[in-house]
Amino acid sequence: MNTEVSTNYTQTEVIHRLLQLGLSSGGSFAIWRKPKSNVLEMVLDNNSSPSKVPINLEELEPGFIVHPFADQADKKAFFIKANNYLKLQLDGEIGQDDLPEWAKIRLENESPISPEDLKSLLSAQKKSNKENSKDESGDKLHFMNLVELGVQAILDGKMEKVVPARTKTISTPENFNLSSTLLSLMNSYPFAFINFFHIPQIGTWIGASPEILIETKGDIFYTMSLAGTQAATGDNPLKTVAWTQKEIEEQALVSRYIVSCFKKIRLREYEEHGPKTAIAGNLLHLRSDFKINMRETGFPTLGSIMLDLLHPTSAVCGMPRKESHEFLQAYEGFDRSFYAGFIGPVNIQEETSIYVNLRTASLSEKQVILYAGAGVTEDSDPEKEWEETELKCEIIGKFIQNPSA
Template identity: 65%
Template sequence: MNYTEAFPLTTQAESLDLLLLKGFESGGSFAVWRKPKSQKLEFLLDESESPERVDLAFEELPAGFIVHPFADQEDKKAFFIKSSQYFSLELGQSQENQTLPDWVKVQTDPSNQPIKARLRQMLVRQSEFTAAAEAESDRKEHFIRLVQQGIAAIEAGVMEKVVPSRTKRIPISEDFDLGKTFLEMLEAYPNSFVNFFHIPQVGTWIGASPEILIETKGERFYTMALAGTQPAKGDNPLKSAAWTQKEIEEQALVCRYIVDCFKKIRLREYEEHGPKTVMAGNLLHLRTDFRVDMQATGFPQLGSVMLDLLHPTSAVCGMPRKESHEFLQANEDFDRSFFAGFIGPVNIQDETSIYVNLRTASIKGDTAILYAGAGVTEDSDPEKEWEETELKCQIIGKFIQKPSA
């Protein structure tokens, strides 16, 4: 007997638990996600035990999910979760009209352990890597010093902007419910790319990113410039938001970087809309949208070309990119891993949607490591930049630390 027979599926939570458990018990890699403003929950599984690494020319790839770290590898390749199995369900619809596929088979546990407990056990076991109780990158003093060093380098003319980051370690409780947490994030962040992925011996991550890096739908290409951060306040935060000159200039730098990338490839025909204030969780940002007709411009591989040019963006690294990246490598003192890298589904139903991996946490056994950065210019206040990272850490951290009902 298997779980799909022993436990009739009456809720989407049960379906999600089974999909997640199937992913872990397969011994392979898997990802589950929901795109912004979508009601479709998507899941794919790669049952091969060794993770595949691929070039960034994604137009040539089969359907799958791409995962790339912040720092380029020597060969500039990304991890790729190939879609051996794919399944989607419509959120908010009755489970009676949606049936899990036959390949979702989960064997009965001889000890008759509840499925949620078994899922948590698999999560901890599969993500068990050595993680220090606290690292230098967790400490406020380290981050404040890093911001001060960044301001000094900007004032010296080395760069215009830099985006230092930090970590924050929080314990995962014994009754942590991965499926329930994921569903709560879906509800809380309708405008974000809510995701969870696991690659054996590489990493286990959960997040809700507000930022598209590149997207292609048929002949249409899309990207965005997202920068500037403030807490959402009041009854109508989108209308009451007031932006400082520092935040406006920070966002303008990101826009300029995208336009400079277009110029490098001699692309002049593009639409630019913004900036406008948008909400992501409990934070507000400034966003400008860019669109290109790839057929009209004769540029069918614009997606992978821009992916290579844009990453890492000035919103997660700084400007100029070379100097800001060198500053971070010399002073940040920790491995960002997949934080501020890029992730997302590739070539699924004629669409590719790749996001900057922000508002995210890596899971390492009984510990979650949160990541956050802040854009630093010559007008930055180190204390306020620390407060900004605390707000960003809360976006995922408050769900992981939330006690189960």
């Protein structure tokens, strides 16, 4: 037994050690920090075989759900069971006594490794992340042509909106420091869902999502419509922002879709607040919030019901959903994998928080694949939509290339 382990950890050290525990366990794990929170959470499933579960949120045991953009043939999602759970306040140094017993025991029996060794441990994981892909998903001309096709389809009356996506591949830096990157994301994006998850043989992802898909806490259900994008500029971007008609209509489409889902299930009592400007890293969006009392309205399983109705949302797919999804399947030209799917903790301390997997990247041995999309309406300009995806890729990309960015 190693008795030289420090009794206190800096924030970077504790994140580093938790990543080490997860990657050396052979199992699946997730680490996250919710928006407007200073609490670090982790679940670790020791099973080396990935678990999949039906998407019945109310019946699931505590854990972390991971679902790709595309529906699965088995109608199931990957699930990281909370065989081990950890919750820590990220306030100054973290004492060993702040850790749960399972983490103390493992840390005492596992010698610390360097950031370089952690990178090697990460690289050694077998993943399905595609390297040297032959698809055109990162090509500017391909994406701009995709936008033009989308605009034409909208003008032809086939859709109201479509959200094409692309990738951007960067090399994994020689000095890549995963724990520093995660902590920098937490410090820089206090209003985002900062997350890292690893599922053996499936993939390793990092992200800073600005968008809640559904959330339940006690009797309260919550969702949001988030769309419209522009760069945050100036000393007080929230006060100086001016939204175009194109951006206002794009966000209104998402809100109308949520309301249409309520109507489908004959739910009439809900609170709607917004739209208002929300900041997400270096970007501004328009956001409306929806809140429902599940007990008073008689919808105890509203979380699962709305998850099924909302995913994939018009903010990541388009409207109408069927037609926009078919367009993307026909012309987008790559597998989105977990990008624009949904992720998040389920039934952890009686709360479920599911986020759209945006501002995200998949990690592999030699390269990092960044993902981004842009909402296309009849007024869209292909060059501006490309610039929007560049800004979105930068949210994660700059921290991977420079953890202290």
